[in-house]
Amino acid sequence: MTPFDDDELARALARVPVGAYAPLGRLQGRARQLQVRRRLAGTGIALAAALAVAIPSALAFGDGDVFTPAPPAGGTPGPFPTEGFQTECPATYGDRLDAIEPIETLVHLAGPDALPPSVRLLWDESAAPAPSTASGTDNSQETDAVGAAFAMCPASWDQSVLVVQSADGVIERTVHVAAVGDQRLVGDERRELEAGSTRIRIDTEIGEQAGLLLAEWDDAEGMTWRLTSSSMSDDELVELVQTMVTEGDEIDLSGWSGAQDAEQVIQHTGAGDRPATYVYTAFAEQAQLQLTVTDDNRTRWLDAGAGTREVDVAGVPGLLSEDAAGGWTLVWQPDPASTAMLNGVVDPEELLAIAATVGRVPSNDQRLVDAWTPRASQ
Amino acid sequence: MDEDFADWYTALRPRVLRAVTIAVGDRDLAEEATAEAFARALARWPAGAALDSPVTWLLKVAVNEVRTRWRRGRLERRHLQRLAAEPERHTPAAEPRDDALWAAVAALPERSRQMVAMRYVLDLAEHEIAAALGVTRGTVASTLSRARQQLATAITREETP
Numbered sequence: 001m002t003p004f005d006d007d008e009l010a011r012a013l014a015r016v017p018v019g020a021y022a023p024l025g026r027l028q029g030r031a032r033q034l035q036v037r038r039r040l041a042g043t044g045i046a047l048a049a050a051l052a053v054a055i056p057s058a059l060a061f062g063d064g065d066v067f068t069p070a071p072p073a074g075g076t077p078g079p080f081p082t083e084g085f086q087t088e089c090p091a092t093y094g095d096r097l098d099a100i101e102p103i104e105t106l107v108h109l110a111g112p113d114a115l116p117p118s119v120r121l122l123w124d125e126s127a128a129p130a131p132s133t134a135s136g137t138d139n140s141q142e143t144d145a146v147g148a149a150f151a152m153c154p155a156s157w158d159q160s161v162l163v164v165q166s167a168d169g170v171i172e173r174t175v176h177v178a179a180v181g182d183q184r185l186v187g188d189e190r191r192e193l194e195a196g197s198t199r200i201r202i203d204t205e206i207g208e209q210a211g212l213l214l215a216e217w218d219d220a221e222g223m224t225w226r227l228t229s230s231s232m233s234d235d236e237l238v239e240l241v242q243t244m245v246t247e248g249d250e251i252d253l254s255g256w257s258g259a260q261d262a263e264q265v266i267q268h269t270g271a272g273d274r275p276a277t278y279v280y281t282a283f284a285e286q287a288q289l290q291l292t293v294t295d296d297n298r299t300r301w302l303d304a305g306a307g308t309r310e311v312d313v314a315g316v317p318g319l320l321s322e323d324a325a326g327g328w329t330l331v332w333q334p335d336p337a338s339t340a341m342l343n344g345v346v347d348p349e350e351l352l353a354i355a356a357t358v359g360r361v362p363s364n365d366q367r368l369v370d371a372w373t374p375r376a377s378q
Numbered sequence: 379m380d381e382d383f384a385d386w387y388t389a390l391r392p393r394v395l396r397a398v399t400i401a402v403g404d405r406d407l408a409e410e411a412t413a414e415a416f417a418r419a420l421a422r423w424p425a426g427a428a429l430d431s432p433v434t435w436l437l438k439v440a441v442n443e444v445r446t447r448w449r450r451g452r453l454e455r456r457h458l459q460r461l462a463a464e465p466e467r468h469t470p471a472a473e474p475r476d477d478a479l480w481a482a483v484a485a486l487p488e489r490s491r492q493m494v495a496m497r498y499v500l501d502l503a504e505h506e507i508a509a510a511l512g513v514t515r516g517t518v519a520s521t522l523s524r525a526r527q528q529l530a531t532a533i534t535r536e537e538t539p
Contacts, residue, residue: 009526010498014396016480019405021391022413024384030417098443 089153091223093274095181096146096156109136109280110374113363118337119278119293122368124357129286130367135374136280143274158273161251162301164264171308171319174301175229175258177244177251178271184224186216193234195241202237212305217241230306232258270298282371288327289344291358295337303331303341314356320348330355383423386432387416393499394433398440400495403484411440433500434510441492482532490525497522 090096112120115136122131150156160178164171186203193200195217203214213229215237227237236258243255250267253259276296283290300319308321311330318332327345330352334340342355361368391412398415399408415436419426429435483491489511496502496510497518504522508515 006498009494009529010501012479012529013400013483013494013498016396016400016477016483017405018395018399019409021395022409022416024387027387027413027417027420030414031420031423 089150090181091157091159092179092181092183092272093146093156093158094183094272096150096153097142098182100145100149107138107141108374109138111363111372112136112365112368114138115278115280115363116295116337117360118335119280119295120361120363120365120368121280121291121293121334121338121340121358122282122361122365123289123291123342123354124359125367127354127357128289129284131282131291131371132285133373134280134282134368134371136278138278139275140277143277146274156273157249158268158270159246159249159251160267160269160271161253162264162266162269162299163253163259163262164266164301164304165258165261166263166310169310171304171306171310173230173232173306174304175227175232175240176269176271176302177225177227177240177253178269180216180224180226180272182224184216185214185226193238195238198241200237200241213237264301266299266301269302270296271302273297282368287344287346289342289346289354292341292343294339296339298339300331300333300339303329311352313352318352318355320352322348334358382427383420386427387420390433390436391416394436394440397433397437397495397499400483400499401437401441401488401492402444403486403488403491404444407444408440411443412436414443415440431502431506431510434496434502434506437492437495437500438510441488478532479529482529486525486528490521493518493521494525494529 088099090099109115112134119136157179160176163173163175165173186201189204190201191204193202198217198219200215200217203216211230213227213232215227216224218224227240232240236256240253240256240258243253245252245255253265259265274296276294278295279292280294281290281292300317303321304319305321308319311318311320313330313332313334316332316334318330321329321331323329323343327343328348328351329341329343331339331341332355340355340358342351342358344351344354346354394415395408395412398412399405402408402411418439419432419436426432426435483494486494492511493507496507497504502510504515504518507518511518
């Protein structure tokens with residue numbers, strides 16, 4: 001086989017069909033959006049500076065005319081507290097990642113010895129067959145790069161809240177609300193609702209496919225908010241948007257009637273925080289059993305949906321959900337530093353029994369060493 | 379200012395869209411990512427016009443956009459699937475392509491596609507590609523050589539009845 005010469009390949013590639021050009025108006029709209037985000041970051045700096053001056057001055061003169069920030073209005077976040085001299089401090093981790101120039105950070109681990117012990121878990125060999133494949137990734141370079149790029153900024157906010165409604169240990173509904181910056185999911189396939197002056201965009205594609213309500217809206221500060229729920233009426237959604245209040249980096253849903261009977265209201269769910277540094281998966285093809293362990297700090301309740309059951313996994317609380325393919329998924333935290341998810345097409349009691357044997361294994365565990373499949377970096 | 383940008387956009391977009399399409403191996407994603415890269419340039423205008431190699435910058439921003447979207451999209455889908463109690467199982471599905479060359483391009487590793495786009499669409503020299511991607515010139519040469527071989531195989535198959 002004779003490889004192409006350069007001209008021949010250039011001509012061949014010039015014939016490959018490509019898509020359409022974006023209209024200029026669309027680029028201008030998106031550019032304005034990006035500029036607004038930057039200006040808002042600047043506003044944060046101005047307010048922080050005003051506070052720094054106003055509060056000591058009031059204390060010094062003692063005249064009682066203390067500068068008091070106005071309480072945030074419903075649905076409007078307090079400004080992200082930006083100090084220092086950096087001109088751009090996006091509030092969310094996702095927007096910070098986007099702001100960095102192209103970076104390539106994901107590392108596929110060469111062997112199980114590269115995993116931290118808290119993540120290197122496996123079921124006991126008496127409980128299930130050995131894994132047929134196993135692999136892991138290390139994304140610490142991404143976190144480091146984002147941290148270095150925004151070293152002059154305060155830590156990014158994980159402004160998110162999860163409302164869990166349950167009865168007798170079975171989850172009836174979950175509602176998750178999070179500030180997502182520029183990270184929008186709702187596209188053209190959508191319908192819209194009005195909540196006062198706020199337009200709520202409801203996804204009619206991926207959300208509905210997953211049997212979920214997925215909605216987004218923008219507040220007056222330019223922040224995009226995302227709501228995901230296992231079920232919610234339009235009236236409930238509008239009420240939530242109109243009554244939601246933010247206090248610093250917390251979201252107060254106490255004014256929403258749907259939260260009145262909530263079993264749990266969890267702030268800072270981890271959904272908007274950094275992703276996992278380590279992700280490790282072991283898969284036993286013969287048993288269709290998959291174990292995934294991460295070291296992120298997302299609450300396990302994010303994995304609950306309608307019908308999810310609260311269970312006990314060897315003394316640790318877990319969440320057991322049936323999936324559409326006839327299998328079961330169990331999520332629990334065997335260690336404060338790790339979250340495990342075990343999925344299999346097996347009886348739920350059997351899955352629980354297997355999960356109860358999951359524990360740390362040494363880096364030279366023969367089952368893991370034999371199954372390990374390091375992939376070439378993308 | 380916008381008129382300057384409009385001229386700049388009109389002049390660069392054919393090469394950039396083609397380069398991004400080759401680099402990411404997906405026409406729809408390339409459309410979106412190219413638009414995002416130009417929008418970012420406009421948001422910082424006129425700084426974009428002063429770049430030494432604006433097409434290289436646009437390509438890198440677009441490729442990064444695709445990578446970020448793919449990673450975030452995967453995480454979001456995983457989360458939605460978990461909420462819907464439908465676990466993610468081994469599902470990397472490539473789009474079927476009729477055209478053999480296109481299929482071969484899409485099947486190249488990401489780094490190879492990016493180098494092919496830089497070399498044969500943007501017409502950058504090997505040392506310029508090496509500098510842009512932070513690799514050695516030897517790596518660029520060997521990667522391009524392998525890519526040419528793979529693409530030639532695809533074209534031969536296409537032309538053989």
